[in-house]
Amino acid sequence: MSRLIEPEVAERVLRRALARGGEFAEVYAERNTGMTMAIDESRIESVQSGAEEGAGVRVTSGATTYFAHVDGLDPADLERAAAEAAGALRGESGEPRQLHAVPGVPQAVEQRPADVAAERKAALLRELDERGRGAGSEIAQLLASYAEVRREVAVANSDGLLSNDDRSRVRIGVQAVARRGETVETGAETLGGHRGFELFDGDPGFVAESAARKALTLLDAGPAPAGSMPVVVGGGFGGVLFHEMTGHGLEADHVQKGASVYAGKLGEQVAQPLLTAYDDGRMPNEWGSDAIDDEGTPTQKTAVIEEGRLTSFLYDGLTARRDGVAPTGNGRRESFRHLPVPRMTNTYIAPGEAEPEAMIAEVARGFYAVSFGGGQVDPATGDFVFGVTEGYLIEGGRVTRPCRGATLIGNCLQALMAIDAVGSDFEIKTGICGKAGQKVPVGTGQGHVRIGSMTVGGTEV
C-alpha cells in the first residue's frame, strides 16, 4: 500500500487550513476499494467494483466547524480543500504542532478479500443459493449478496497527531422468500466481520439455511398480539434493541444538545443492577471494530452502564473537549465526505445469569422477539419503535406459535428499567447503523433479555 498522505503534505495542508484562524485543524484521507455481487434466481448478477479516494479537511473555530471535502488525493486537491474549509474564516493564522506518527495496529486479516479470485466469491454465493433452496420446497426466491470493502485511512491534526488504519470487512447476507398459496413470508440472515475471506472457512451455508428457516416458520404465523405484555428478546440480533433504545441516547452530541433522555443522568440508576453494558471498538475481528476511530483516537472498551448505573457517554474529540473528558474512540464517519460524530462501535449487554428457557417459563402471556428488521429512536423523547421479523407468542410459559407483522414500541427510559432478566448466553451480530445521514458498521450483541412490560403493536386487538 502506498502512503495516502506524506507527513510534509499533511503539515502543509494543516497550515493552510489554519491560515485564517481557528483552534483546530484536521485532514482525513481515505482510499476505498470494494466489490459486491449477488445471486438472484440462481444467477450471479450485479457484479460491481468501486475505487475511490479523497480527503476531508476541517477547521474548528469557537462553536463552528468548517469542513470541505474533495475527490482525489493529489497534494493540490488537499490544499484546495484546506483553502475551501478556511474560506469563511476571518482571523489570525495559527501554527500546527509538529506531527508525531502513531500508527494504528490494524485488525488481523489473513486473506485479503481482493486477493481471492472472483470465482470463489461466486461459488460461495452459489453454495448459499443451494443450501437455502434446499431447506424446503416452499422456498420460492432466494437472494444472497457478498460485499467486501477495504478502507485505508490516514488522519493528521494540528495537535500533532498522525495515525492510520487499514480496514478490511466482508459480509454475506441472505434473504429468503417462502410461499404457500397466497401467503408470502421472508427471512433474512447475515454474517460479517472486520476480517478477511477466512471468515467463510467454516460453514457459511448455515446463513442461508437460517434465513430460509425463518421464512418457512413464518408461513405458519398468525397475527401478532396487540397490547402491553412481557417481552423476551432473543440474543444476538436482539442487541439492536439496546443499540436503538439506549445506545443512541449515550452519544455525547445528543447529550450535549439536551436531546437525549440520558442528559444529566450520569451516575444515576437507569436499569436494574443485573444489567451491565459496554461499547467496545477493540473486539477482535468484530464488524464494528477498528484500530483507531476516524479522528485517530485509539478505540477502547467503555463501560456505559455498570450494574444498572449510567457510567459513561460515548465521545468524539469535539464533544470530549466540550465536557473536559478524554475521547472514547467513538468519532466515526461514513467516509471522507462526512464529518465525524459520536457513534457506537460494538455495543452489547454483558451476559447475565438467567437461563433463556427459565426466562420464558415465567411468562404467562407474552411475546418472544427473535429477529428485528431494524428500529428507530427519537433520542430527545426516548420514543422508539422496532419491526420484529421473527416473533412468537408465549402462552403458559411456552413458545406456542409464530406471529407476523409485529412491532415493539415504547420509551427507552421505562423499557430499560423494566429489564428484569439478562441471559447467560451471548452473541454479537452485524448491523449498519444510520445517523445524521451517515451509515457505519456496528456490532450489536446480548444474550436473551426479558422486559417486564412493553407495547406490542400487532393486528390482534
Next chain:
Amino acid sequence: MIGVAQQAVAATLAAGASDAEAYGSEEARREVRARGGEVESLTAATQLGIGVRAWIGTRAGYAFGTDLSEWGLATLGARAAEAARVADEDEFAGPPELPVRLTSDMAAEVALEPMPVLELSDASVATWSVAEIAELALAAEGAALAADGRVAGVEQAVYADSAERIAIVSSRDVSGEFQRSSCYAYVLALAEGDDGRETGLGFDLGRGPAALDPVAIGREGAERATAMIGAVKPQSRSCPLVLDATVAASFVGLVGRGLSAGAVQRGRSPFAGKVGGEVAAAGFALSDDGLDPGGPASSPFDGEGVPCRRTALIDGGALHTYLYDSYTARRGGAASTGNAGRGGYRAQPGVAPSNLVVEPGSLRFEEQLSAAGDGVFITDVAGLHSGVNPVSGVFSVGASGRMIRQGELAEPLREFTIAGDLVSMLRSVRGVGDEPRWVPFGGSVSTPPLLIGAMTVAGS
C-alpha cells in the same frame, strides 16, 4: 463531463466489452447546520466520479471510480469488463435499444419527437453566498423559537443545496447531458411539556434558496412539536385515520417501490399479477411523472438515457402498469417507462419511481376530519424501513398524532402503532385532500392528506 464519459466507454470497449455505457456526475454541495443562534458547521464539497456498465454478450458488470485520468479510466473500463466476466448470462441484459439521441443540456429527441425543455436549475444556488444561506438556516431556527413560548430549543436547523451536471454516453449512440440544482431546509424543534420533551420537524424544498420560506419552516417545526405536548397512548382499536401529507408520502413511496417491475418480476411485490385489477378505492389516482416541473426528481432522461415521461399507475382504483427500465421492459415484454433510477455514479441503475404524484381530491382538511368522525390524525410514522414487509405489503409501524373526536382534532397521541397491508390500505382510501405537498420521504412524492376508512391502532 461528456468527454470523460466518451473516453470511459472507449476504454471499456477496448477492455473487451461488447457494449458499454458511462454515467458521470459532477456536483458541488453546500450545507449549513445552525444551533443556538450560531453556525455549528459549514460544509463545502465537490464530487466528481464516473460509473461504467459493461456488457459481454448477455453478461453485465459495473465499476465506478473517482480517478478520471487516462490511466484511471482504462483501469475502470477493465474492472467493469472483469465484473461482466464473473456474472452469469442473462438473456435480458443489454443496453437500451431505443433509437435515443439526446442533445445538449435540457433537450432530448426520441424518434424525432422533441422533449419538453425542463428548467431544473435555479440561479440562487450559485448566487447566494455562504453568509446568506447561513442566515437562512438561522432565520428558520429563530422562527421556531419565536413561534411559541413552549419551544425550548431547536435541535438542529439545516440548509443544504447542490448543483450537479450529469452526463451519459453509450456505445449505442446515447449521448446527453443536463444540469440540475436542488436545496432543502429543515428544523427539528424541541418543545418542553410537563412530562418530557417533544420534537417537531418543519421543512421545505426547492431548486434554490430563494424559493424557501425560513419563517414557515420554523413555524411548522414549532407547531408540530408543541402540538404533541401532553401526548397519551390511545386505546387499541380499529378506526378511521387521516394521514398527514408527510405520512401519506411515506406510504406512497412504499407503493411506488412495489410497482417497480423489478420487484414484481422477482415475486417480491404485493402488486404482482394485479395489472388490470382493482388495487385501490375508485377515488385514488397515482402517477409517476419524471417531467413534473415542480418535482425534485425530474430530469430529461433517466439513469440509462431513456427519456422521462408521465406514467399513469393507478386510476379509478385499477392498476394500469408497472414501472420499467430497459432490463425489466425486455423481460416483461413491455417498453421502458424511463424509470431507470440511479443513486449517483456509485450505483448501477435499477427500476425506481421518479416523482410519484397522488392526484389531489376535493376534500378540505376539515372535511376529511369531519368525515373521519371519531378516529386518529397521523402526523408522524417511524420504523418504516423495519416495520414493512416489502414482499407481502404487511406493515406495522410506530406512529404519533392527534385524536379526532366528532370531526375535530383533540388530544395528542404517541407511542402506538398502525398496522395493515398496503393494498387493503389503498382500497380503504375514503377521501383525498385538496392540498398536495412535495415530500422528500419515501423518494420524491407529491400528495395531499388521505382519509383511510379503517386501520388497526395498537396502543394500550
